[in-house]
Amino acid sequence: MSLRRARRRPRARTSSRLFATYAAASLVPVMALGAVMLQGYQHDAAEQGRAQGLAQAAVIAEMAIAPALNSGETTPSEGVTEGLTTAQLDRMQAATEHAVFRGSVLKLRLRSFTGRVVFSDDGSTSGGVPTSDPDFRAAAAGGSRATVISGRTEVIRVLQPLVASASGQSVGVLELYLPYQSIAEQSHAQVSRAWWRVGGALAALYLVLAVLAWSTTRSLSRYAARQEYQATHDALTGLPNRAAFRARAEQELKAAARGGDTGAVVLADLNRFKEVNDTLGHHAGDELLREVSARMRACLGTNDVLARLGGDEFALLLPGRDRAEAVALLEQLSDRISDEMVLDGVPLSIEASFGAALYPEHGMNLHDLKQRADSAMYQGKRGTANVVVYAGGETGHPHQWLVVQAELRHALERDELVLFYQPKIAVASGEISGVEALVRWQHPHRGLLPPGEFLPAAEHSGLIVPLTEWVLRRALADQTTWTEQGHDWPLSVNVSARNLEVPDFPRYVRDVLAATGAAPHRLTLEVTETALASDKGTVARTLTELGELGVGISVDDFGTGYTSLSHLRGLPITEIKIDRAFVADVARDPQSQAIVRSVIELAHGLGSRATAEGVETVEVSEWLAAAGCDEAQGYLFGRPAPWPQIAGAPLSEGAGR
Template identity: 35%
Template sequence: MNKAVNEREAELNFRAYHTDLTKMPNKRKLFDDIDYLIRKECDGFLLIRFRVLEFEELNFSLGLDIGEELQLAAANRLMALEDEAQFYQLYPSEFALLTACNTVQADEQSINVILQCLSGLVNLQRISVTLHTASGYCYYPKHGENARELLHNAGIALQQAMKLKVPSLEFASSMAESALMRVRLTHELTEAIEGDQLTLHFQPKLNLKTSRIDKVEALVRWIHPELGMIPPDEFIEIAETTGQIDALTDWVIKNALNQLGIWKELGFSLGVAINVSAVNLKQKCFDSQVLNLIAQCGCDASMITIEVTESALAEDPEQALLILDRLSDCGLSISIDDYGTGYSSLSQLKQLPASELKIDKAFILNVATDEHDKTIARSTLRLAQQFGLRTVAEGIEDKASLKWLTENGCDYAQGYFISRPQPAEQLTLWLNTLNEQSWPIEEPVNYLS
């Protein structure tokens, strides 16, 4: 009788401190082990959180059985390393390691071993997948005085590593401040979109064949009532990851098209380029949303360019192609932004309904003096000509670069040498100073500083 009771108690105790599927120690066990080490007054230890990045997508797209199989595969790989340290499973896609502190070099080596162990090809029953991992780590007592604080801070470092797309990061206090700011911005972005906190700035594009300003790019800005100007890099990614990007993109398109109508009434003939996100291109009805907004504003579709980055096209090329094909068929131009920094192959470029390539500013800033940049820019211009594509060079900051691009057949130029992005009212004043939108290439007057 006592034996049966003892076995039952042992079973309940095991289930309380281990996951049902993988039988790995769970988060409760990790909390207890950290508390034990702190009570022992140990000199210090290292806590690492790491995540299998593809888990959620595979679990949702291929089913729970694949997700469970992937968890077991990851657990088996980690158990093979367990002579070195203690591993835990916190969530289906996330694990932790608790180990004694060593030298910085040794700790970094330990982290690399784990990342390499979990990354790479995994053969499941129905499919083989290549996994990637990211990690964040912290030290006791440097980064926290108790289990909850340490786990939280390691999680913040993990999130920052995923955001920056780097394998691993050590926690820093600035990350906590950044995380709090992110929570605040996430909460307040909805109000910003629905309220009166967003604004558009427009950067002119100079037609190098006619020396006229006949296009602009619409760039969204967030004027926070307390924080002031918030850079797009800080809130667009939040919009993408929190499901607010559709509302944000709708706001940008609607307001850009309204401004296009105002300029038309003032006698300015301008086209507008609008950036869209990879997340937008995954929405099957995105093209219908765009076309409905164009119809509501009464704009000419041929005056609108949709800019997409190479990396956005790479995320789901088939879906992106369907959306862009339909928009192109309705008269919109498609521009491949930041060309040269992403993943577009020549065969993919041939399939896309693109009418324009934007050469990334990294290859333009020193194009007048750097031979490597000249070679890249010149080959891109020739490639575009062979495909019948219009070319735009962004990042023009001096006269020499503009002259080189003009001489080498570039179609459009964009950059601070021509004009910084400006609110519509200021840009309208600037346009009024030009003679029929002609820009004085030889001796430009920078009316907008």
């Protein structure tokens, strides 16, 4: 969970930065738009003020100035040009005095086109706008101009052509200075109202843009998070995927290398998962994977990492755990997974195989640790334990197995395989009571290879089925030959769990027996305890059918697996082979003696014979004879060899003792 929070914080910061950038970018055009609109309103207000000034000047010129100039003494044109008469001055003073007194006019001048002041409200005859001023020239030409002049106080200066009412011609220029405060206040009020309206609209627009920006950044952030999650997690179980596991494991291994920490890399897969898919359907297989993932997740600590690599294969990273802690946790996981579950109304139990590689004991490179964990896992699948820790040595899996599997297919086609046989001795008489067929590979480049070099790869790939069939055909053909030469040796052939799971295997055995003319009772098929426990229903049916053919069934390596007595009940068992682990020191170790005696009694109680494997000393052979063991095999009696060598070789002196 700490990793998820650590990833969530950078995403949150990124989302906030993206929103801030988006908000700032959208604020600039909004503010620019507001500034342009405000400037426009201010310009409109100023234009309105000038328009009011022009209108006021026109009213004054028409209603006050023009009537005052119209006297019978002189024409307005003559008065403005040559000077006003006393009567005109009095009328002008009277006409403008009220406006000036009320403050609606600040200053008034009547000027000729030459710029001469012919009347002013204060009686002055100088000052005013120069005749060179564009506004004065425009007014002299018949146009009106209004300008806001800033100073201690703002005023409107209006230059208005004075038109004689009789002729309609311009006779002079009226220069007015009007107060701007009232107009400014009105304009300011108008601009303020406009600003509040515009500001409110822009604020609303910005809020809309901000909400859109926030929603967009959140959507983008969630989309990026989903993309990241999908890129690093398994869609079915929600667990980290192969890429995420590799990144986290490499990070942890680097930290462990600096700090000297310990831990484990574990690979696991489910046993007989394919059967669930084939029997109940892929939807049940998917549900099984989800349930197993949930069960494993519930057992792990906060620092442990569980990932699904694909199919039914999982990987675990257990940082900070030593060998004992890692094994204890994996055994807990194994027990939890094997608890009964119900899929599609069918109760079933599933088991998993775990292979662990420890760091730094087994390396600090993730590739090496995974390879060694994989080797340990498949060792567990071939053996008897669900949890196996890598024990050292060269790993033949995975990449070397691919080569072996490819070459082994060609070896079957080119007949590069050969059979060796090891004699089985009747303990009481010392005579050969049978032979066990053991396959070897005459590799064109590597020489004669023992089964440990290629059988694990064959079992993992499914090549074990055609390989076993080849061994069975060749061994029965050899048996026919040695029988014709006077050696009445029964034959034992090893078969794997995969062979027993093939529906047509009993029919194949029957057909081979018929083709070679071999008697079924002279053939014994050896199966391991692991094979017996792999699928009780399928294995039991296959063994029963083989027993009905008359073929003997032997339980190989008995005592090292986890076969319960219920697995043996009802099966046509004709032989139980005691594993060499108990036989090697049986002459001196009381516990081994107790186990071997118990197995011998069990075999006899089931109506089977007991055969001891790995007998290498006379002392052990004599003890087995005294304990009632029926048969034995081992280096004391002979090493594996082609059958003609067995036929011509004398047995050891201790064979009959």
